[in-house]
Amino acid sequence: MNAFEYVRPDDVAGAVTMVSRDPHASYLAGGTTLLDLVLKDGVVELGRVVDITRLPLRGISRGDDTLRVGALTTMEELAADPTVTERLPFVREALLLGASPQLRNMATVGGNILQRTRCRYFRDPTVAACNKRAPGSGCAAVTGVARMHAILGARAACIALHASDLCVPLVALDAVVHIQGVGGKRSVPLTEFYVLPGDRPDIENVLQHGELITEVEVPLLPVNARSGYLKVRDRASYEFALTSAAAALLIEDGTIARARLALGGVGTIPRRAREAEELLNGAPAVNQTFRAAAEVALRDPFTVSGTAFKVELAKRTIVRILQTVSGVQS
Numbered sequence: 001m002n003a004f005e006y007v008r009p010d011d012v013a014g015a016v017t018m019v020s021r022d023p024h025a026s027y028l029a030g031g032t033t034l035l036d037l038v039l040k041d042g043v044v045e046l047g048r049v050v051d052i053t054r055l056p057l058r059g060i061s062r063g064d065d066t067l068r069v070g071a072l073t074t075m076e077e078l079a080a081d082p083t084v085t086e087r088l089p090f091v092r093e094a095l096l097l098g099a100s101p102q103l104r105n106m107a108t109v110g111g112n113i114l115q116r117t118r119c120r121y122f123r124d125p126t127v128a129a130c131n132k133r134a135p136g137s138g139c140a141a142v143t144g145v146a147r148m149h150a151i152l153g154a155r156a157a158c159i160a161l162h163a164s165d166l167c168v169p170l171v172a173l174d175a176v177v178h179i180q181g182v183g184g185k186r187s188v189p190l191t192e193f194y195v196l197p198g199d200r201p202d203i204e205n206v207l208q209h210g211e212l213i214t215e216v217e218v219p220l221l222p223v224n225a226r227s228g229y230l231k232v233r234d235r236a237s238y239e240f241a242l243t244s245a246a247a248a249l250l251i252e253d254g255t256i257a258r259a260r261l262a263l264g265g266v267g268t269i270p271r272r273a274r275e276a277e278e279l280l281n282g283a284p285a286v287n288q289t290f291r292a293a294a295e296v297a298l299r300d301p302f303t304v305s306g307t308a309f310k311v312e313l314a315k316r317t318i319v320r321i322l323q324t325v326s327g328v329q330s
Contacts, residue, residue: 041123114207146304179207244263273297
C-alpha cells in the first residue's frame with residue numbers, strides 16, 4: 001500500500017483549494033468506493049486524502065416543488081425522508097435496493113453519483129487491458145466474462161457499467177448537481193453530468209479536478225403521479241443490477257399524460273430513455289404501448305457474447321415496471 005497524507009479542512013473553500021492544487025489528492029466522504037479502490041483493489045494511488053465528512057454539506061430541505069439534498073447526506077437518511085416517501089417513492093425504492101443497511105448508513109448521495117464502475121477488469125491491476133484505468137491499453141471485457149457489463153453507450157473501447165441504482169430515478173427526474181470549484185459555483189443537470197466512453201473511457205464526468213459536489217436538487221413528482229423502480233438481479237440480497245428501470249407516469253383517463261423513464265444495469269452511464277418517453281406521452285396506458293416503448297429504448301445496443309441476453313431482459317424489465325406503475329395487467 002502506498003503512503004498518503006490525511007487532512008481535514010475547516011470549510012468547503014479550503015477543501016476545494018487543497019484538492020485543486022494537488023493532482024494526487026482526492027476527497028473522502030463515506031469511503032465505500034474510495035477505500036476499496038485505494039486500500040483493497042490498489043487501482044487508485046493517492047498522495048493526499050481530504051476528509052470532508054465534517055463539512056456542512058449534510059441535510060435535506062424541501063421547497064415548493066423541489067428537494068435539496070446535501071452531498072454528504074447518507075443514502076439511509078434520504079430513504080427515510082418523509083417527502084421522498086410521499087412524493088418520490090421510486091427514489092426510495094432505488095435507495096433501499098441499492099445497498100445493504102450497513103452501506104446505506106455510510107455511503108453518501110454525492111459519493112453514489114460519483115461511484116466508479118464495478119467492472120472486474122478495471123478493479124484488477126493485474127489485467128493490462130483496461131482503457132478506463134490505462135487509456136490506450138484496450139478493453140479486456142469485450143472478449144472476456146462480461147455478464148455485468150453495458151450494452152447502451154458502450155463501444156469496443158469500453159463496456160464498463162455504471163452501477164448506481166439511485167442515479168436511475170434521479171436522471172429520470174432531471175435532478176441537478178450543484179458544484180463548487182476554485183473559480184466559483186456551477187450547476188449541471190445530471191443528464192449532462194456523465195460522459196460516454198468515447199476515446200477516453202477514463203473521463204467519466206464533467207467535473208474538473210478539485211471540484212466538489214455540494215448539493216443535489218431533485219424536482220418532486222406531481223401529487224397524482226405514480227412511480228416505481230424495478231431491479232432485476234441474480235439474487236434477492238445485496239447485488240448489482242443485471243437490468244433495472246425507473247418509471248414515473250401521470251395517467252389521465254387511461255392516457256399517459258407525462259412519462260419519465262430511465263434505465264440502469266445496461267448503460268455506461270445512467271440512461272434516460274427519452275425516445276421511449278416521447279412514445280409514451282399521449283399514448284394509451286396499455287401493454288402494446290409499453291412493449292413499443294421498450295423496443296425504442298433498447299434500439300442499437302452494443303453487445304458481446306456475455307451481454308447479449310440483456311437486450312431482451314431489459315425490454316421485459318421496462319414492460320414490467322410500466323405495468324406495475326400503471327396498474328395494467330400483463
